[in-house]
Amino acid sequence: MITDKQIADLIFPDVNSDISVLEARYPNRNLPNGAEVTRFAPSPTGFLHTGSLFTSLICHKVAKQTGGVFYVRLEDTDTKREIEGSGLQLLEQLKLFNIVPDEGYLGDHELGNYGPYVQSQRADIYKIVIKHLLENGRAYPCFCSQAELDDIRSKQEKAKIIPGYYGPFAKCRYLTNEERKERIERGDPFVIRFKSNGNHIRKIKVHDLVHGDFEIAQNDMDIVIYKSDGLPTYHFAHVCDDHFMRTTTVIRGEEWIASLPIHIELFEALGWKAPNYAHLPVIMKIGENGNKRKLSKRHDSEAAVSYFFENGYPGEALIMYLMTIANSNFEEWIFAHKFEHMEEFEFSFSKMSLEGALFDMGKLNFFAREILAKKTKEEMLDMALDYSKKYDEKLYDLVSSNPEYFKQIINIEREKENPRKDYEKLGGLYDLISFFYKDLYDNYVKENGLTYNEKFDLETIKLVLKALRDNLDIALDEQGWFSNMKAIGEELGFTGDRKAYKANPEAYKGTIGDVAEILRITLTTKRNSPNLYYVMQVLGKEECDRRINLVLAK
């Protein structure tokens, strides 16, 4: 008679430790009451997903505000999908949002006493625990091939019963230890499955920090816990790691709710206390068919966090936006706090919506404008340099060629109570400011000309421009400058009284607005621009006159 212990020894002859050794190696954390230990556990399968950023933001927030620990664990057990270097990249991107782990995998090194924090390096731990399960009859080797599994499944589907490896369908569960020994010694490939005691007719009550209490069927599947490549599956690794890393609250996407019974049974089988769970709603998007679907990297550029970097969005804006999705009361709070110090906001799971929010680019843009408007000119310069160096060579040349000049441009109506909010991102900045640069202005005019309002003929335009060139004094203050322009316009038959013009448009050539527009288009090539007075200040009298003369020469 061969015992379970003998089978366990046969499978893991080198494993001599038992769980008590691990319990001692990873003692309970000595943290104050209420301190939460959370973790972000990405797979290194590509760039940081916006949804993952959302999750890590919450994890980080919860740990920080309770005085706990936030750590990162790399879940690299799927060797087939792994992308070289993406683990490091994930950490670097998180850092750009000020999400820095207290502990764990940090990209190029590890920090903390609960490691290793990379799952592929935790094989010895998993083996100890699996051996324990094997010895106690809660796990067994399964020799079924993919073909056999497919066969079981198709039979189940035909019979319209629940598919999966469970109960009578779990063939290898019923093998004798003699048969197991024989097949292992023969070298048959196998995986190790958990032996479930559950019954899906019975329900278990579960508690979730965001969903509250609900009932769900017990697990009855004999799931694979140890793959033929020697690595654990997610379910097993999650239970094992979050136990020994002493996670108090597991925060993850809603897609995991369905496998919660598996995790709970695993915790029970090991005699461990399960952590608290918080299953977060998934960020959605309206798909091509008009239905909501998960934000996907394949279809939605904004699903990859890199999109926001490439377009020069300030990181705070994305975080701020994500916080409005996370907590419904955040918006009111951040308005009351003038879009500042969002880290002081107290997050709570109970204020989280249960339904996945549609990603709203418009709202992100709103926050981005608010944030950029609050930056100083020096900060804007740094950001522009930083951004353009990586993503926009033309802009980089422009800004770095004369940083002081750039500061003057970007500072127009910035240092005031209600600063201008023209910019929401650094992407596209080149086109917005290029007219400030002489060569770029000349090139533009050469190629595209200037497009004025059709109601004025060239003669009128020249008349206006000549008068402005000769009489408009930009050495005056803004108010004086405007009165000056108004007087010049009125002299030429324009009116400063918009109501009068509306009542009797025939009596005037146009309004002062029209005068300003002629000047604006001449100087900036655009219908919209920052405050004209300041534009002229930045360009200087000489350059303004030069641009006017170019038109007069036509």
Place this chain on the structure above:
RNA sequence: GGCCCAAUGGAGAAGUGGCUUAACUCAUUGCCCUCUCAAGGCAACAUUCACGGGUUCGAAUCCCGUUUGGGUCACCA
């Protein structure tokens, strides 16, 4: 299909049985201000909370059913 979760305007949402003729924010539209835009100010935008039934003196709020949407059913996480 089974199981689970959800359902308030274009979007995010407040709302936990009477204070709701449904807050607030974004977007949109109009007006005012104004050199343009942005900002700012003012207004408009759900007679109604997916639908049907019930409980109640009273329901967006509680219960039941239906519908719709999402998730999940791997040696992927």
